[in-house]
Amino acid sequence: MRNMKPEAFRAGNITEAVVRFAQLLRDHGMNAGLEETLTALQAAEAGLLCRKAQFRSALKIIFSTSPEEGKLCDEIFSAFWEGLDPAFPSGRNQTLLTGAGRKNASLILMGQGKTEPDADESGTVTGANETERLQQTDFSHVSEIDSALLNEIAEKLFRQMAVRLRRRLKNSRKRGEINLRRTIRRSIEFGGEPMELLLRSRRKKKQRLLVLLDVSGSMDKYSFYLLRFICALRERFSQMEVFVFSTSLVRISQAIRLRNLENLLAVLSGQVENWSGGTKIGECLQEFHEKFGKRMLNGSPTVLILSDGLDTGSPEGLGKEMQWLQKRARRIVWLNPLKGMNGYAPLAGGMKAALPCIDDFMSAHNLKSLLELEQILADV
Numbered sequence: 001m002r003n004m005k006p007e008a009f010r011a012g013n014i015t016e017a018v019v020r021f022a023q024l025l026r027d028h029g030m031n032a033g034l035e036e037t038l039t040a041l042q043a044a045e046a047g048l049l050c051r052k053a054q055f056r057s058a059l060k061i062i063f064s065t066s067p068e069e070g071k072l073c074d075e076i077f078s079a080f081w082e083g084l085d086p087a088f089p090s091g092r093n094q095t096l097l098t099g100a101g102r103k104n105a106s107l108i109l110m111g112q113g114k115t116e117p118d119a120d121e122s123g124t125v126t127g128a129n130e131t132e133r134l135q136q137t138d139f140s141h142v143s144e145i146d147s148a149l150l151n152e153i154a155e156k157l158f159r160q161m162a163v164r165l166r167r168r169l170k171n172s173r174k175r176g177e178i179n180l181r182r183t184i185r186r187s188i189e190f191g192g193e194p195m196e197l198l199l200r201s202r203r204k205k206k207q208r209l210l211v212l213l214d215v216s217g218s219m220d221k222y223s224f225y226l227l228r229f230i231c232a233l234r235e236r237f238s239q240m241e242v243f244v245f246s247t248s249l250v251r252i253s254q255a256i257r258l259r260n261l262e263n264l265l266a267v268l269s270g271q272v273e274n275w276s277g278g279t280k281i282g283e284c285l286q287e288f289h290e291k292f293g294k295r296m297l298n299g300s301p302t303v304l305i306l307s308d309g310l311d312t313g314s315p316e317g318l319g320k321e322m323q324w325l326q327k328r329a330r331r332i333v334w335l336n337p338l339k340g341m342n343g344y345a346p347l348a349g350g351m352k353a354a355l356p357c358i359d360d361f362m363s364a365h366n367l368k369s370l371l372e373l374e375q376i377l378a379d380v
Contacts, residue, residue, distance in 0.1 A: 014044050015266045021080050025063055028072060034250045036062050041263055052081070135367040138340060140221040154225055154367055158232035161374050165236040208239040208299060209377075210329070212288070214307035216246040216279040222337045222364065226306045227264070229370050231256060236377065241296050245284035251292070281311040281350055282318030289321060297328040306335045306364055311350025319353035326357040333360040333376060340365030 018041045025032040039062050048055040056077050064070040078084040134142075134150045135157075142150055211230055215223045234240055234256055241253045255264045303325060311318055326332060334354065338344050340363035346355055355361065360376055363369040 014049065015041060015263045018044055019266050021059075021076075022063075024076055024080060025073065028076065030063055030069055030072065031065060032063055033248075034244070034252070038252070038255055038264070056081075135371075138365045139225050139337070140365075142221075150225075150367070151228075154228055157367060157371060158229055161371060162232045162236060165374065165378055208301035209233065209237040209241075209304060210296060210301045211240065211242045211304045212284075212306070213242070213244045214246065214279055214281070214305075215244045216310075218279065218308055218310050219306075219337070222306075222308075225367070225370070226335075226364060230306075233377070239301070241292075241301075243288065245279075245281070247280050247283075249284040249287045249291075279307070279311055280313040281307060281309070281354075282313045282315075282321050285321035285325065286317065289324060293324075293328070297325075300328060300330040302331045302333065303329040304333050304335070308338050309334075309336055309346065309348055309351030309354065311348070313350070315349035315353040318350045319357075322354045322357035331359045332357060333362065333373070334358045335362050335364035335370075335373070337363065337365040339363040340369055 019037060022032040022037040022040065040059055043049075043055065043058045043062070048058050056074065059077060060070050060073045064073050130149070131153055134146060134153055137146070137150070211233075213223065213226055213230065219226075230242060240256070241251070242256050243249055243251050243253075252264060322332075336346075336351070339346075339361065346352055346361070362373060362376075364373075
């Protein structure tokens with residue numbers, strides 16, 4: 001084998017390098033999904049990247065399911081991380097090694113992709129008018145030039161929303177019924193004059209939220225902002241479980257809690273091409289039911305589903321799972337970006353089947369619509 005410049009060195013940071021390595025593994029038929037990639041990223045950030053032998057072994061354990069795959073993982077590791085001439089076939093699409101052939105949808109998920117704005121939204125204004133315009137612009141119509149400014153606005157507004165929700169929670173805990181007996185006893189010290197009203201202490205209520213985010217191809221222009229919105233909610237809820245789904249279901253609760261949003265976005269971006277074939281909402285809900293339902297729905301949490309409802313599976317299956325979910329959830333809120341379009345009606349089979357089980361059916365196509373959810377979440 002001859003030495004080459006390691007492709008890993010072409011990456012801008014550790015996250016990008018790990019994501020590219022996972023893409024190369026998938027290109028050669030190996031199982032390198034979101035969960036495995038996140039685990040590999042955690043291994044790299046834990047310091048194993050500085051110990052090559054241990055890092056190689058860790059990646060082999062994470063991505064390989066057989067001795068043959070372990071050998072292939074070793075060879076790909078040598079080519080990608082060490083610059084050795086690969087002894088394996090070139091794969092289906094060698095451009096994935098450098099990222100040159102990544103789909104525009106992946107870049108959109110990272111907030112960097114190009115989309116063409118509508119003619120009536122392409123005008124340039126400044127100051128407050130610019131901010132107002134971007135708040136009302138559909139995420140699918142955000143141009144590359146506007147995306148950076150919209151990201152800043154979104155981060156600021158979501159942070160402000162999280163602070164308001166946290167303050168409401170704090171104030172609600174101060175309220176309670178007057179404890180008449182203790183108030184009278186305390187008033188004796190002041191000659192029978194009630195100088196202070198004593199309240200009955202209220203048991204701290206556990207705020208629980210279950211989030212299911214659709215990251216399929218039809219949602220790629222919205223997923224980036226919806227994920228930022230979800231990360232802002234972690235400031236409000238002491239217990240929050242988050243899953244992403246398309247044709248399969250993946251739990252990302254730990255990544256959300258660790259606040260590594262940029263890393264998570266990078267990994268999700270690498271998965272878009274695998275998830276763009278369609279959405280099987282009913283099957284993913286069934287997977288949640290079987291693997292997590294009994295434990296995570298104990299105590300009736302509020303369920304937040306973010307999806308356009310374009311299900312490629314059986315409407316009957318989705319309807320059945322939604323009925324099961326409705327019986328165990330305190331409240332089901334469904335955010336659908338398509339609801340913000342003029343003339344939209346939930347006529348698609350999957351959305352129509354789910355609608356009877358939904359308590360709040362709202363839009364999620366721009367910043368303004370997401371911020372309108374604050375009042376509902378404040379009552380959770």
